[in-house]
Amino acid sequence: MNILAIDTALGACSVAILSGKHVVAEEHEAMLRGHAEALAPMVQRVLGVAGLPFSALDRVGVTTGPGTFTGQRVGLAFARALGVALKIPVVGTTTLHAMAEEALAAFPDAGWAISAADAKRGEVYLAAYARDRKILVQPRLAMISAVLSELSQAAGEHGLTPVLAGTAAPLIEPMLKAAGYEGPDSEVRQPKAAFVARLVANSPDVGPPRPLYLRPPDAKLPALR
Secondary structure, three states: EEEEEOOOOOOEEEEEEEEOEEEEEEEEEEOOOOOOHHHHHHHHHHHHHHHHHHOOOOEEEEOOOOHHHHHHHHHHHHHHHHHHHHHOEEEEHHHHHHHHHHHHOOOOOOOEEEEEEEEEOOEEEEEEEEEOOEEEEEEEEEHHHHHHHHHHHHHHHHHOOOOEEOHHHHHHHHHHHHHOOOOOOOOOOOOOHHHHHHOOOOOOOOOOOEEEEEEEOOOOOOOOO
């Protein structure tokens, strides 16, 4: 199976090709804006490196969020359009799970991972995952001051040595250390498409993925008079 995976939801544009069990081509570039202009050329380059035409793809994987409103829509729109054109499944996964997957791969002794992305305003996008990919804490928007209570049940079941990932890891690490958590910071800060591909490889096709918005967009349509 050849899977094209993409992420544009947070602070990077990332594309990878998973062929069988191996990532055969990938490209990852940090960026805060410009995802829409960067994505299509990046996909073309990665397919070229992999030596695959679009027609050889069997599945598209994409991050659904949480992330920026525009970034989420760029990736999902591209993935859906490609899926329709090629008549292949499009499967989504969260940015938080992709970062956790990479962190757990880098730290094989960790039994679970905490993903925390800085959502500003004293809040984080938070989730936790076991090594077997079980969701320990569902993706949510949480106050930084409430992180410990959100993670308490997972810590009670899986211990106090999770690996941390995400842009908010440096924000919550001192709090976690003070509470007895001993897990390392993986320094994973953005999702990488290679890990998106691995997550969606065996996921069921349940229809077009929808964006995961944990906070309403700041911009609002004008009210009707």
